[in-house]
Amino acid sequence: MIIETLIVGPLAVNCYIVGDEKTREAVIIDPGGNARDILDTLRREQLVPIAIVNTHAHFDHIIALTEIRAQTRAPFYLHTDEAKILASAQLGASMFGFPMSQPAPAERLLKDGDEVQIGSLSLQVLHTPGHTPGGICLLCDGHVFVGDTLFQGSIGRTDLPGGDYGTLMASIRDKLLTLPNETIAHPGHGDSTTIGEERQLNPFLRPLATGRWTV
Numbered sequence: 001m002i003i004e005t006l007i008v009g010p011l012a013v014n015c016y017i018v019g020d021e022k023t024r025e026a027v028i029i030d031p032g033g034n035a036r037d038i039l040d041t042l043r044r045e046q047l048v049p050i051a052i053v054n055t056h057a058h059f060d061h062i063i064a065l066t067e068i069r070a071q072t073r074a075p076f077y078l079h080t081d082e083a084k085i086l087a088s089a090q091l092g093a094s095m096f097g098f099p100m101s102q103p104a105p106a107e108r109l110l111k112d113g114d115e116v117q118i119g120s121l122s123l124q125v126l127h128t129p130g131h132t133p134g135g136i137c138l139l140c141d142g143h144v145f146v147g148d149t150l151f152q153g154s155i156g157r158t159d160l161p162g163g164d165y166g167t168l169m170a171s172i173r174d175k176l177l178t179l180p181n182e183t184i185a186h187p188g189h190g191d192s193t194t195i196g197e198e199r200q201l202n203p204f205l206r207p208l209a210t211g212r213w214t215v
């Protein structure tokens with residue numbers, strides 16, 4: 001399994017390229033900027049992108065989407081509940097002072113339990129709403145790409161449109177903390193971590209561990 005991490009765009013998003021070593025097929029997760037760098041990495045690693053999959057559609061995660069789509073002709077996959085967030089991405093970007101053209105709708109709408117095949121690898125879709133309504137995590141072979149749902153020592157913000165704290169905590173409890181401790185979590189910003197480390201050390205997850213908070 002190939003995992004390339006690129007830190008891209010004005011808000012330092014982690015864009016991941018996940019590929020099959022044998023077939024050289026790959027998916028691009030969260031093309032948040034630096035389209036050139038993403039395309040160069042694909043070329044250097046001799047990877048053929050078969051899809052672009054987004055953990056969610058906040059503008060910082062899709063700044064390079066339109067260009068990557070045009071250059072690779074790879075289809076774009078997004079959770080079905082995230083279409084609204086995508087539709088307002090350009091507005092969100094302009095509010096933060098980053099002009100961006102509005103991306104076209106997704107070619108494939110995902111739901112919980114769907115699988116995205118990359119050669120012999122399979123990315124399993126975990127619907128994890130809370131940061132946004134259609135946020136997903138992607139589980140593959142002991143690795144989970146968690147977007148802005150969970151960070152090393154923190155959790156996603158829930159004060160943006162469609163966000164909800166209780167929903168986010170339930171998603172983390174039911175979809176991420178149920179994974180084995182050694183599972184490596186790759187967030188949308190910052191360093192990778194493990195589920196076990198976050199279970200033990202993440203102060204924002206303490207209400208779940210102590211049972212003092214339930215949803």
Ligand SMILES: [Zn+2]
Nearest residue numbers: 056058131148
């Ligand atoms: Zn976000």
Ligand SMILES: [Zn+2]
Nearest residue numbers: 058060148188
């Ligand atoms: Zn983000």
